[in-house]
Amino acid sequence: MAVNLLFVTSNASKVREAKHALGPNWKVTHKNLDVPEVKTESMEETIQRKAETAFSLVKKPVLVEDTGFFLDAYPNFPGTYTKFCIKRIGLDGFLKLLEGKNRQAGFETWLGYHDGQNVRTFTGSVKGSVADKPRGKAAEKLPYDLIFIPQGEKRTYAEMPLAEKQETSHRAKAFAALKKAFP
Amino acid sequence: MAVNLLFVTSNASKVREAKHALGPNWKVTHKNLDVPEVKTESMEETIQRKAETAFSLVKKPVLVEDTGFFLDAYPNFPGTYTKFCIKRIGLDGFLKLLEGKNRQAGFETWLGYHDGQNVRTFTGSVKGSVADKPRGKAAEKLPYDLIFIPQGEKRTYAEMPLAEKQETSHRAKAFAALKKAFP
Numbered sequence: 482m483a484v485n486l487l488f489v490t491s492n493a494s495k496v497r498e499a500k501h502a503l504g505p506n507w508k509v510t511h512k513n514l515d516v517p518e519v520k521t522e523s524m525e526e527t528i529q530r531k532a533e534t535a536f537s538l539v540k541k542p543v544l545v546e547d548t549g550f551f552l553d554a555y556p557n558f559p560g561t562y563t564k565f566c567i568k569r570i571g572l573d574g575f576l577k578l579l580e581g582k583n584r585q586a587g588f589e590t591w592l593g594y595h596d597g598q599n600v601r602t603f604t605g606s607v608k609g610s611v612a613d614k615p616r617g618k619a620a621e622k623l624p625y626d627l628i629f630i631p632q633g634e635k636r637t638y639a640e641m642p643l644a645e646k647q648e649t650s651h652r653a654k655a656f657a658a659l660k661k662a663f664p
Numbered sequence: 665m666a667v668n669l670l671f672v673t674s675n676a677s678k679v680r681e682a683k684h685a686l687g688p689n690w691k692v693t694h695k696n697l698d699v700p701e702v703k704t705e706s707m708e709e710t711i712q713r714k715a716e717t718a719f720s721l722v723k724k725p726v727l728v729e730d731t732g733f734f735l736d737a738y739p740n741f742p743g744t745y746t747k748f749c750i751k752r753i754g755l756d757g758f759l760k761l762l763e764g765k766n767r768q769a770g771f772e773t774w775l776g777y778h779d780g781q782n783v784r785t786f787t788g789s790v791k792g793s794v795a796d797k798p799r800g801k802a803a804e805k806l807p808y809d810l811i812f813i814p815q816g817e818k819r820t821y822a823e824m825p826l827a828e829k830q831e832t833s834h835r836a837k838a839f840a841a842l843k844k845a846f847p
Contacts (some may be wrong), residue, residue, distance in 0.1 A: 519700075557752055570761065
């Protein structure tokens with residue numbers, strides 16, 4: 482059975498990846514809105530609150546997404562503050578923080594689906610490392626893809642075609658989990 | 665006229681500085697509670713919401729405080745995420761971010777007083793620079809004092825006695841503004 486999803490996000494690149502991951506039987510509608518986030522240090526708690534906020538704004542079943550980037554050298558950073566940090570210190574700041582440090586890193590995507598009564602969450606993660614400098618051409622608003630090399634690869638996500646990135650990506654895994662949970 | 669203040673904070677060092685700044689005619693009571701913060705990128709908006717949250721929890725007139733640290737090299741960083749960032753990247757992270765960069769920095773303290781009906785805000789700021797390494801002995805939960813040198817000084821805040829720090833500090837200035845506004 483096809484499912485309609487109202488994906489509330491200000492990031493069109495994430496909608497594109499969602500459609501790619503879910504395939505043609507799913508109808509994904511993009512509601513372009515930057516949902517106010519109550520940041521906690523837990524990705525799961527943050528996505529739950531975000532789903533509740535989105536539902537209270539849109540007043541119908543909604544899907545929201547939040548992706549955190551994580552550096553092994555600085556546990557839980559930038560985590561739930563991923564978007565804030567890239568705006569403020571940029572990729573240069575991240576590369577500086579990692580000079581001479583452990584370059585292992587990871588992404589976690591969290592999805593929150595509010596069906597009108599409850600929130601269900603789905604997650605997907607990937608491990609890898611941070612490149613010495615930005616490489617490739619990232620989709621709009623996915624800047625970390627320029628420096629992230631998934632495990633077993635030599636290319637950054639931004640150097641890979643979307644179809645290839647989606648084979649392993651955190652976001653694709655989270656959408657696969659969501660897809661599996663729906664009848 | 666003496667004023668009673670119920671200062672809601674989990675940071676006892678800030679209470680000590682408040683008492684020092686306000687003097688003996690003020691009765692400052694410490695309510696030890698970590699008020700949940702809705703982070704925005706504006707210090708003023710953040711303190712207003714924090715005051716509202718604190719009032720809703722305590723149900724009597726309350727004072728809350730938030731201090732942001734700001735690096736000229738990375739505008740608006742860490743700003744409203746000051747506490748999060750020190751927990752995650754530590755002073756070492758900040759020193760790394762500033763290698764070869766402009767070391768000018770500043771502090772902004774914001775106070776929010778909720779009288780039961782409205783929130784009044786007061787602020788104080790100070791400019792200075794970041795030392796090459798941590799120096800001195802900081803009061804508990806004021807770690808940035810170890811690396812911050814106020815303008816015209818050679819010592820970090822953590823190398824100065826409290827009475828001297830208070831002559832120029834952002835927090836003392838914010839409390840001076842509050843004091844002036846009360847009858």
